[in-house]
Amino acid sequence: MRRALGEKWPLFVGPVFILLTWELLSRADVIRPTFFPPPTEILIRAGIIFDAGSGMGGDIIATLLRVLATIFFAVLIGVALGIAITASQWMERGTNTVLAFLYPIPGVLFFPFLTFLLGRTEMAIILTALVTPLIVMVLYTVAGVRSIDRTLLEVADNYGADGARRFFGILVPGALPSIVTGIRVSLGFTLIAVIAIEMVGASNGLGQFLWSNWQILRVTDMYVALLIIAVLGLLSSVGFDAVADRMLPWRRDVQGAQT
Amino acid sequence: MSPSVYRGAQAWAIPIVLLAVWETSTRAGLLDPRFFPVLSDILVTAVDQLVNGRLGLDLVLTLQRLMMAFALAAVLGVAIGVASGRWRTVELLIRPITDTLYPLPKIALLPLFIIIFGRGEGAYVITAFATGFFQIIISTRGSVRDVPSDLIEAGRNFGATGTRFFTRLLFPAIAPGLLNGLRLGMATCLITLVAAEFVGAEYGLGAMIRRAGQQFAVEEVYAGIVLAGVLGLLINLAFRLVTPIVLPWQRPAQRAAGGQKV
Incomplete structure (x- = not known):
């Protein structure tokens, strides 16, 4: 333990150095404290999360719910669709071409169009956020099914596993490691999309909080929002990995091939 | 057939x-x-806007921002990625920073960058840069780690030390992974850039789509989205054309396998 700590000291140097320099420069007025308030002040200000008057608690919950709803639908539809299209090479290759075109388009661009259709509703927000994660889930599910050992599929065929048994017994568990990696990637895209949409077109949420506080130059509150978004990002990546590695210990071996 | x-x-x-x-x-x-709207009308609108409207200007601005952001991200990202893949201390030094900032949606940093750089080009370029930068660091670090250690040992024994170690051994060894990482980095640069323009810029492809959306100009919205998709395809195409020039020793089959990775 002591030795591990002794070797890992550089881990703390970077963050401590940056935060300390920021704090000192800001306190000494070298960088303008109105724009770069000292980190300690931001931390103290972070108490507004629990202050009902600021409404920030509600914004966090709104963002979280949107992220969770989006990822839920992305996984549900993406896995089903991904497995369905592997049934035919024509479907798989054709869909691949379509998705390759759609993938690099930022999901938020579909927001104007979806608000034409649905108005400025929660539905429009979630559907916009869904675009990229859904594509990611389909692609990773297809890759997962492709990674299943051919012999396994043939054995299943010979023993007459078809329909639901083939789907839940072989295809889903076989593709699971790739699907889980897909969920991790999708979570990242979901967070980006939800925050971006909230910045332009929602009446609540962290993105809206960030943007509106920036516009009235309440900079410290803006930093608090950034801090919480950073924490959400960490939870979606490092936190997700910790949970997934525990639940699917064999995932690590496959992961290298996917990312 | x-x-x-x-x-x-x-x-x-x-x-x-x-x-x-x-x-x-x-x-x-x-x-x-x-x-x-009718598909062919969208294409006509796109061409018309490109030639006669403001879309040409928007597109040029977006491309210019993309090039600046990507160039900066590629140079710094590869340098830091190689350093942290090679030396454990560097890796430990930057690890907490990359772990925190990589998953942070860079679009959320746009207001901060506007405060720092003003409402000029700088803010959008830096937001796009930040996305590609971390992406490239992480994929470069991965490729450096994946170089087999016996290859490094053998190279050292044959005298690849100092700068020759990097130019003759390390870069050729990581080149395929590096190119793939740069391709992904450029694509993420584009995604964030267009999204940032959509959220807060006056000009650029993203801003044009927002503008058209507010005026209910559906055909222009579609034209903008199609153009964003085409730009993404062009990035992939460019890297597919460059790869055989940079990696003449790689067989086409391997190349195809490398290029297919999402």
């Missing part, structure tokens, strides 16, 4: 059917034309 023609047919059958269905059903008035 030769296998490659067959594969091509499989890849394009569904997209072409989809486009044909779109064109005919909108022409026949089956879909509400206010929301689903």
Whole structure:
């Protein structure tokens, strides 16, 4: 333990150095404290999360719910669709071409169009956020099914596993490691999309909080929002990995091939 | 039919059917034309806006920002990625920073960058840069780690030390992974850039789509989205053309496998 700590000291140097320099420069007025308030002040200000008057608690919950709803639908539809299209090479290759075109388009661009259709509703927000994660889930599910050992599929065929048994017994568990990696990637895209949409077109949420506080130059509150978004990002990546590695210990071996 | 023609047919059958269905059903008035304009009209609008409208200017601005952001991200990202893949201390020093900032949606940093750089070009370029930068660091670090250690040992024994170690041994060894990482980095640069323009810029492809959306100019919205997709395809195409020039020793089959990775 002591030795591990002794070797890992550089881990703390970077963050401590940056935060300390920021704090000192800001306190000494070298960088303008109105724009770069000292980190300690931001931390103290972070108490507004629990202050009902600021409404920030509600914004966090709104963002979280949107992220969770989006990822839920992305996984549900993406896995089903991904497995369905592997049934035919024509479907798989054709869909691949379509998705390759759609993938690099930022999901938020579909927001104007979806608000034409649905108005400025929660539905429009979630559907916009869904675009990229859904594509990611389909692609990773297809890759997962492709990674299943051919012999396994043939054995299943010979023993007459078809329909639901083939789907839940072989295809889903076989593709699971790739699907889980897909969920991790999708979570990242979901967070980006939800925050971006909230910045332009929602009446609540962290993105809206960030943007509106920036516009009235309440900079410290803006930093608090950034801090919480950073924490959400960490939870979606490092936190997700910790949970997934525990639940699917064999995932690590496959992961290298996917990312 | 030769296998490659067959594969091509499989890849394009569904997209072409989809486009044909779109064109005919909108022409026949089956879909509400206010929301689903005729496909060929979208293309006409795109060309018309490019030649006569402001779209040309928007596109040039977006490309210029993309090039600046990507160039900066590639140079710094590869340098830091190689350093942290090679030396454990560097890795430990930057690890907490990359772990925190990589998953942070860079679009959320746009307000901060506008405060720092003002409402000029700087803020958008830096937001796009930040996305590609971390992406490239992480993939470069991965490729450096994946170099087999016996290759490094053998190279050192044959005298690849100092700068020769990097130019003759390390870079050729990581080149395929590096190129793939740069391709992904450029694509993420583009995604964030267009999203940032959409959220807060006056000019640029993203800003044009926002503007068109506010004016209910549906065809222009579609034209913008199609252009964003085409830019993404062009990035992939550019890297596919560059790869055989940079990596002449790699066989086409390997290259295809590397290029398919998402």
